[in-house]
Amino acid sequence: MLDLYSDIPNHLPEELFQTLIHTPDVRIERIISRGHQTPADEWYDQKENEWVMVVQGAGELTFDDGRSPVRLHAGQSIYLPAHCRHRVSWTEPDRNTIWLAVFFPPASHD
Template identity: 50%
Template sequence: MFKQNNLLENLPNARNAEVFDEIVKHPFVRIERIVSRGQTTPDTDWYDQDEHEWVTVLEGHAELAFEDGSRLTMRKGDQVTLPANTKHRVSWTDPDQETVWLAVFYRDKK
């Protein structure tokens, strides 16, 4: 039987910490829903994963910062693909509402 869920309903409480829900896990792809509310990545930390990442904002607002100093503002409907080993961090998420992300992590076949 199929299990149906709505990514925007029954959101977890993200006031104290970001919430990561793994939706799909496969050897070559992983899909997560991430719910943020005011959280950021510490200034000294960088995401530097071996997987490519496609991410979109389903609700809310956020900003990504990159090692080269550039920044990317993201709002509802925006999406970006980050090649593997692109150092980035979340520099801002809206503290007044949930920011709901959908992230797809994937690897090159080897």
Template identity: 55%
Template sequence: MNLFDNIPAELPEEVFEDIVDTPSVRIERIISKGHTTPTNEWYDQDEHEWVVVLKGEARIIFEDGCREVYLKEGDHLNILAHQRHQVSWTRPDQETIWLAVFYR
């Protein structure tokens, strides 16, 4: 499988697809296009998440409000378990393709 194949023409909702799922690691492809996390919701995961933007652009904001990270193609970020965060912006005119690795 190619990470850039099978991109839906319409993206009314973000796409989350598991590529690998084992007891110790999960790798997920995410496709966004103008999607954000709802303002009153936060990702708060039991595992660490390493994420890379393969195509497009995005911003991630952390609950403490002190840090918002801009990611462009090739940029990556490690998010520790229970570090509450939101996707605050993705490009509305182009798909943003992420690869997220969840690990313990």
């Protein structure tokens, strides 16, 4: 059994990434943020597609292509296709933001 709300450290100097499931076709991670953000000069540029949902708290994603940042609250999700350069630009500073991220390969025609 998995409880997304348990086993969260009180001291969280860095974002916590935990792989929950990993198969050749899918990887599911729980990510815990508490005021964390990606450094301003760094971008995630993944070879996999990603669907990510905020389960608790709130976070904001900024994109390298200049589109407007997206703020996600609990229950909201976004699809990030492979090589969509993005970064976490804000998370709630005094509360855990719990993200559930599902990574999967692009279709062969993508």
